[in-house]
Amino acid sequence: MKGYIHSFESFGTKDGPGIRFVLFLQGCPLRCLYCHNVDTWDLKNKKYMLTPEETMHEISKVRGFIKSGGLTVSGGEPLLQPEFILELFKLCREEKIHTAIDTSGYLLNDRIKEVLDLTDLVLLDIKHIDPDKYQALTSVELKPTLEFMEYLSKINKPVWVRYVLVPGYTDNEKDLKAWAKYVSNFKNVERVDILPFHQMASYKWEGLGRSYELKDTPAPSKEDIKKTEEIFKSFGLNTLT
Template sequence: MEVKGYIHSFESFGTKDGPGIRFVLFLQGCPLRCLYCHNVDTWEIKDKKMVMTAQEVMKEILKVKGFIKTGGVTVSGGEPLMQPEFLMELFKLCRENKIHTALDTSGYIFNEKAKKVLELVDMVLLDIKHINPEKYKILTSVDLENTLKFAKYLKEINKPVWLRYVLVPGYSDDEKDLHDWAKFASQLTNVERVDILPFHQMGKSKWEKMKKVYKLQDTPTPTKELIDKAEDIFRSYGLKMLEK
């Protein structure tokens, strides 16, 4: 029996989700409840927009194969690892078609099925949203421990990783926390680069539409000075940042 994927949407020409131009598939469902989430409509599996098999998704990917040959396919969400069987099927099909794959994940779901998915994917975009366990829980509503184990496992299997850090004024911009995050990240020898993602208010309308309370409506976008300071701290630990 074919595994069906619960899908929120897809984007044919993504440029921010891994190397090159990419087909980006957003899966439905997420166990985290990040205060700054800009895809709040992906949280509940039941709110899916589409149900497709891996083969059906592959047909959509192959339509743009010529455009993504320097990039590949990225699966994002939500949290894709909520649907590991679907991911395994899709990544196998991508391998058969010689298409590069990336998994965009929080690392919160770390079990044997997740490990099987990681065997099949070419690289991981890992969001380590905070390094302080209490502050991580405030931001995401879940525990940090699994994500750190996930990150260490990626190092163990030498899987190429891009790390992502969302910079939220008043939540994830404390200097000590930035140093602690960078110190942890610098021990991961498989990290190819780090991207700082400045917090923005673009998800606010989705929260209102979903009738959810948006706690960050008074939180500003980080200043250029704050972003530069965070980047300088990360660079001081030898982390490779995206060149401007």
């Protein structure tokens, strides 16, 4: 069995606690307007095919540096490849390496539940709380992600929820309050990360010949970020930017 892999980062600092080896898997069912990894969408465009054992060999090269962190599997949508992650996380458990998954929460089945049993932390992207706006932003329905969050709560899995702040799309005050109210219901949410939108991936869209609808969208101002942070904190959320 081999994983379809886009790339990996040896010293990630923004994808879970500590310094982490971040593995970006290929393939994603979402089509987010602001996606910064648009080159991961198509499964067939993988750059590498590695077995779990070969992947562990890559991780072992920086084992000394990730003692305070661990492994984060991202994408794309990593849970498109649950069999690969399951075998990889079994190896990580044997080596006492902390594991995290960065996911949209769009997929959930029995095999993914097996993966979650071996996962130490879930980084869950709840991209909007309004169903219609969520679908316009991602091209898929919101309901599966909410069901995923409810399942994580049921098994008491530690979660960091991530929110990309995009001017004109995800910064409406009413929506922010509704989002924060929803997330605050879950005791297993350890923190919320506010991720400011940026234009650093626009070249990827251009390189792939894809139309980038957000090319004229500005980054959120410091005031916008602070306002969002204050709203989230008013609902008792532990918020970081």
